[in-house]
Amino acid sequence: MMNTANSPGSPPAAGAAGAAGTAGASSAAGGAAGAPSAVGASSASGAAGASPTVGAAGRPDQTQHRQLHDGRMLEADFDMSPFTIAWEITRACAYACVHCRADAQHVRDPGELSTAEAKGLIDRIKDFGSPILIFTGGDPMMRPDLFELIEYATKKGLRCSLTPTATKLPTKEKLQKAMDAGIKRIALSLDAPTAAVHDDFRKVPGSWDRTMDILRTALSIGLSAQINTTVSKHNLDILPDMVKFVKEVGAVQWSVFFLVPTGRAHAEAMISAEEHERVFNWLYDLSLKGDFDIKATAAPMYRRVAIERKRAEKGSIEANFQGAGFQYADGLNRPVKGVNDGRGFLFVSHTGDIMPSGFFPLAAGNVKKDDIVEIYRNSKLFRELRDPGLLKGRCGVCDYKVVCGGQRGRAWAMTGDYLETDPACVYVPPRRDDVSPNRDDRSSRRDDVSPHRGDAPSAGSAP
Numbered sequence: 001m002m003n004t005a006n007s008p009g010s011p012p013a014a015g016a017a018g019a020a021g022t023a024g025a026s027s028a029a030g031g032a033a034g035a036p037s038a039v040g041a042s043s044a045s046g047a048a049g050a051s052p053t054v055g056a057a058g059r060p061d062q063t064q065h066r067q068l069h070d071g072r073m074l075e076a077d078f079d080m081s082p083f084t085i086a087w088e089i090t091r092a093c094a095y096a097c098v099h100c101r102a103d104a105q106h107v108r109d110p111g112e113l114s115t116a117e118a119k120g121l122i123d124r125i126k127d128f129g130s131p132i133l134i135f136t137g138g139d140p141m142m143r144p145d146l147f148e149l150i151e152y153a154t155k156k157g158l159r160c161s162l163t164p165t166a167t168k169l170p171t172k173e174k175l176q177k178a179m180d181a182g183i184k185r186i187a188l189s190l191d192a193p194t195a196a197v198h199d200d201f202r203k204v205p206g207s208w209d210r211t212m213d214i215l216r217t218a219l220s221i222g223l224s225a226q227i228n229t230t231v232s233k234h235n236l237d238i239l240p241d242m243v244k245f246v247k248e249v250g251a252v253q254w255s256v257f258f259l260v261p262t263g264r265a266h267a268e269a270m271i272s273a274e275e276h277e278r279v280f281n282w283l284y285d286l287s288l289k290g291d292f293d294i295k296a297t298a299a300p301m302y303r304r305v306a307i308e309r310k311r312a313e314k315g316s317i318e319a320n321f322q323g324a325g326f327q328y329a330d331g332l333n334r335p336v337k338g339v340n341d342g343r344g345f346l347f348v349s350h351t352g353d354i355m356p357s358g359f360f361p362l363a364a365g366n367v368k369k370d371d372i373v374e375i376y377r378n379s380k381l382f383r384e385l386r387d388p389g390l391l392k393g394r395c396g397v398c399d400y401k402v403v404c405g406g407q408r409g410r411a412w413a414m415t416g417d418y419l420e421t422d423p424a425c426v427y428v429p430p431r432r433d434d435v436s437p438n439r440d441d442r443s444s445r446r447d448d449v450s451p452h453r454g455d456a457p458s459a460g461s462a463p
């Protein structure tokens with residue numbers, strides 16, 4: 001069990017967190033004045049808040065007349081453009097981490113995009129505006145044209161980050177070269193405050209020390225660093241001890257990933273829904289200290305917890321959560337509203353499959369034959385994922401379904417239906433009488449989905 005001492009740096013006791021986490025949750029929340037674009041909106045038309053929404057009837061006229069290169073405008077409209085794109089440029093990796101979503105391999109796949117295909121992809125991504133582009137893997141350092149691609153993307157105006165594996169490849173010289181090519185930030189995985197636990201995760205002795213070295217080196221050359229930690233049963237108890245390391249290496253962000261059982265990650269390693277809730281509340285407490293930015297990844301229900309906590313603190317329902325909206329010196333800002341699989345987020349696999357996220361291995365197309373812009377905006381899969389009115393189960397009747405919506409990749413992995421309830425959420429919406437009858441349209445179920453499944457994606461990225 002996780003440390004339940006109710007002290008700074010420790011998760012709150014389960015009971016306390018639970019109480020806080022549900023305080024203020026009522027049907028009234030749905031009508032909160034000043035609520036995010038739309039807490040409580042029950043129809044698809046209200047889904048994306050202020051932004052016009054692509055619904056079943058098609059794209060509204062006004063969006064068709066927008067200038068495609070107005071980055072600020074496009075960032076605000078997730079129907080038109082993802083805020084973040086994670087690109088698995090290779091699946092090759094020297095490691096074999098136990099929870100790798102990629103099931104990464106030691107050698108490069110001959111089906112990877114060629115340099116010319118990769119540059120063509122970057123050209124099309126530019127038509128989204130200026131999204132954040134994450135070069136991920138596998139280990140992106142195992143691709144020889146990495147720096148050429150970073151430079152090409154940077155010159156196109158994209159804001160680039162890199163997620164190297166903690167091998168000997170990211171030397172000081174290579175990190176400097178990546179920075180010179182345009183990388184604004186690196187992100188490294190650190191799953192435990194001790195080498196023993198982390199190295200056991202990674203199955204590579206010395207990987208914890210190497211990770212810390214790379215993080216310190218990045219700090220020494222002025223390169224922003226982010227720490228990614230995957231929460232599972234293995235490290236739940238020792239999460240609080242991570243905080244000092246995040247501070248020590250000067251990380252600008254701690255991205256706390258909540259396990260999605262895909263790739264090599266199994267559902268047995270997941271913490272329970274109640275434990276998720278406790279960690280969310282602990283993270284919220286930690287975020288109030290402001291030592292570094294905290295991002296709950298693959299856990300949009302953290303937004304619900306944050307709203308509930310703010311409402312409890314303010315004693316009113318006039319609290320909202322529009323994403324952090326942080327501005328960073330490295331330019332990799334946080335969006336002003338919540339991102340979810342396929343809604344502000346897009347993943348491209350090493351072979352070019354276009355997916356809603358790295359934890360959602362269902363391809364809506366492939367960049368070798370399909371237009372990524374068209375797929376993101378108009379494919380059935382992506383449009384459905386942006387329409388909260390289609391959600392089922394508890395998520396379908398939830399007063400937070402617009403601001404949260406549940407992690408769709410987890411619903412897909414655990415229920416076989418990407419529109420079903422996210423099993424990692426404890427929340428029971430207050431008004432079950434609004435439940436829509438069981439939908440006849442079961443096309444979101446695994447058995448009925450027609451798009452080809454992509455190869456299991458590799459390490460990296462989720463909203």
Ligand code: SF4
Nearest residue numbers: 395398404405406425
């Ligand atoms: S029930 Fe679904 S939409 Fe509601 S808070 Fe939980 S995961 Fe989010």
